[in-house]
Amino acid sequence: MKTASRILGTAFFLEGFEVQDAPRYGAERRGAPISAYVRASHREIKERGIIRDPSLVIVADETLVPMPAAGVFLGLSAQTMLLIHSREAPEVWRDRLNVEGPIRTLSPPGEDRDRLAWRHIGTVCAAAGARLVGVVSREALAASLKQELAGLNAASLEENLDHARWAYDLMEPGQGRVAPGRWLSAEAFPRPEWVDLQYEDARVAAPAIHAAMTSEQVETGLWRTRRPVIDPAHCKRCWWLCSTYCPDSAIRVDESGRPQIDYAHCKGCMVCVAQCPNHAIDMIPERVEPNAAMAGKDS
Amino acid sequence: MSETRFKTVRNLPPDHLLGTGTAMCAGCGGLEALHQIYDILGEKTVFINAAGCMTLLAVYPFTPFRGSWLYTAMASAPAGAQGVRDALDILLERGRMTAAEDLQTVVLTGDGAAYGMGLSATSGAIERGLDFLYICYDNEGYGNTGQQTSGATPHGAGTATNKGALGYPGDKKDLFAIWAAHRPAYVATVIGAEPLDLARKVEQAMQLTGPRLILALAPCPTGWGFDPDATVQLGKLAVETGVWPLKESRGGKTMHTKVPKKRLPVEDYLKCQGRFAHLFVPERKDSVLLEIQAKIDAYWGAVECHGAVDP
Numbered sequence A: 001m002k003t004a005s006r007i008l009g010t011a012f013f014l015e016g017f018e019v020q021d022a023p024r025y026g027a028e029r030r031g032a033p034i035s036a037y038v039r040a041s042h043r044e045i046k047e048r049g050i051i052r053d054p055s056l057v058i059v060a061d062e063t064l065v066p067m068p069a070a071g072v073f074l075g076l077s078a079q080t081m082l083l084i085h086s087r088e089a090p091e092v093w094r095d096r097l098n099v100e101g102p103i104r105t106l107s108p109p110g111e112d113r114d115r116l117a118w119r120h121i122g123t124v125c126a127a128a129g130a131r132l133v134g135v136v137s138r139e140a141l142a143a144s145l146k147q148e149l150a151g152l153n154a155a156s157l158e159e160n161l162d163h164a165r166w167a168y169d170l171m172e173p174g175q176g177r178v179a180p181g182r183w184l185s186a187e188a189f190p191r192p193e194w195v196d197l198q199y200e201d202a203r204v205a206a207p208a209i210h211a212a213m214t215s216e217q218v219e220t221g222l223w224r225t226r227r228p229v230i231d232p233a234h235c236k237r238c239w240w241l242c243s244t245y246c247p248d249s250a251i252r253v254d255e256s257g258r259p260q261i262d263y264a265h266c267k268g269c270m271v272c273v274a275q276c277p278n279h280a281i282d283m284i285p286e287r288v289e290p291n292a293a294m295a296g297k298d299s
Numbered sequence B: 001m002s003e004t005r006f007k008t009v010r011n012l013p014p015d016h017l018l019g020t021g022t023a024m025c026a027g028c029g030g031l032e033a034l035h036q037i038y039d040i041l042g043e044k045t046v047f048i049n050a051a052g053c054m055t056l057l058a059v060y061p062f063t064p065f066r067g068s069w070l071y072t073a074m075a076s077a078p079a080g081a082q083g084v085r086d087a088l089d090i091l092l093e094r095g096r097m098t099a100a101e102d103l104q105t106v107v108l109t110g111d112g113a114a115y116g117m118g119l120s121a122t123s124g125a126i127e128r129g130l131d132f133l134y135i136c137y138d139n140e141g142y143g144n145t146g147q148q149t150s151g152a153t154p155h156g157a158g159t160a161t162n163k164g165a166l167g168y169p170g171d172k173k174d175l176f177a178i179w180a181a182h183r184p185a186y187v188a189t190v191i192g193a194e195p196l197d198l199a200r201k202v203e204q205a206m207q208l209t210g211p212r213l214i215l216a217l218a219p220c221p222t223g224w225g226f227d228p229d230a231t232v233q234l235g236k237l238a239v240e241t242g243v244w245p246l247k248e249s250r251g252g253k254t255m256h257t258k259v260p261k262k263r264l265p266v267e268d269y270l271k272c273q274g275r276f277a278h279l280f281v282p283e284r285k286d287s288v289l290l291e292i293q294a295k296i297d298a299y300w301g302a303v304e305c306h307g308a309v310d311p
């Protein structure tokens, strides 16, 4: 998404806009949510930091929607267009999310639901965004891609250009439907809500954690793009292997010596699949059924 | 050497002490080694953790540990350990804690701290005979900040600060030898891909007092450029190609605990990692590959000459 923001930002720039684009990392880890933003204006941009009232929000991975850390709904208003990379129809999303603004979906090409196959997702999102804002020409988009993806070989660049054209064309009906954001003056900016904290004794003020293993409340299972599934018929109960190699201690052994995968926390690294000598662990694409995900459950 | 309770893999602990839900990357070889080490160390530990990937283990209000954890600046974990050990000793002395309640003082750092920034504090702590265990998960770079070159980066590896056609021009520092030269109680190399060897070494270390190092090679999918599922496979290759010698040192004697019978060519290890891709494409850099292989051969040549035990 960092690259997507750069592609869109540079395209705006080539169209003569002043631009800001920046990624925002949480945990800088593979699999952790990441977002990036772009501001473009014909006037000097004095605003800094994250966008409080976006005109367009593009969600590349629909499983991020229920994840608070991803901040998908940050500043969403009735004027904000929401573009979700999803096979589900916009109406379904409207019911589910209960938001007022316009919703569009961008259906991933092909039948493949393995998200690892979505190699061009950044390009696709940037190109779709470029069409929806309506002020970025096909040429500026292509020039931006060539500039931002200069490190790729010719064949990969061509693939990205193809995907960009596809997404740009697909969004034609929405061309220019993104409402420009309000121009914010410094006066109109909400004042920070300062909270006065009194100095306390270090024993009170230090961020001390007084309980064990509280990290188990963090559901890293949402990181998964692929799911390991143990086939009990083939598992020879040589429990130590998968359970010792699993970096996350996410495979526990029950009383009968059977390994059990903790799907709330398994990050889907697939080390167990690669190591099981009996090939008793299958790998299937992760499908978080959106309804279950909305309910905070992992399906 | 005393009897080990880890005779076969069946003796490895079936229960895991480290909590799930941490921010480490999927497939992190450092976390794999840490959870295996923790299973053997047990709950009565205080971790003193220098800035690095693993400081994200305990991000308020979350912790995967069952006991205490203290965060220190990158260069200062051994100094932090000194303070914790002293505090525990005072509590013991004043009878405010029983000997049964005593905790092990465990430093946990990456290689950037262990091989570089924290080396002076480490050397001082060993000099003072501090009773602590130092765990270094060596992902051969400053992982947390985007894999810049560290003192542990191997020759030829591409990093965020060595992006050229030949990668890092220097050589990996020999931290094992640096520690061993201090004559500490114990020094050992381990890897999560060899859990039985790891378990025996942690068991050894726990039976000793004084400064002890457990140095774990930590295959890092993010920094090294490989798919997370290959962490163990790559770890095994590191051992089988002789890149990562498994050894321990006590009382001035070094012993190799696993000597690969027939070493695989180092290429097998290098070619599956993005950080070495420039040695193979667009054209093979034979001179670099031969140089890397020659250094490994020279190391093992010397080992074979002395036998696995080095006087």
Ligand SMILES: Cc1ncc(C[n+]2csc(CCOP(=O)(O)OP(=O)(O)O)c2C)c(N)n1
Residues within 6 Å of the ligand: B051, B052, B053, B054, B073, B074, B075, B109, B110, B111, B112, B113, B114, B139, B141, B142, B143, B144, B145, B150
């Ligand atoms: C004195 C100091 N310099 C720089 C940093 C920024 N910093 C935080 S983590 C980190 C990388 C540490 O590398 P390493 O010790 O190898 O651990 P890893 O990140 O690989 O786990 C750096 C440079 C810091 N915390 N302190």
Ligand code: SF4
Residues within 6 Å of the ligand: A029, A030, B023, B024, B025, B027, B028, B029, B030, B031, B053, B139, B143, B144, B218, B219, B220, B221, B222, B223
């Ligand atoms: S960057 Fe490497 S060492 Fe750090 S958490 Fe990720 S895999 Fe582990």
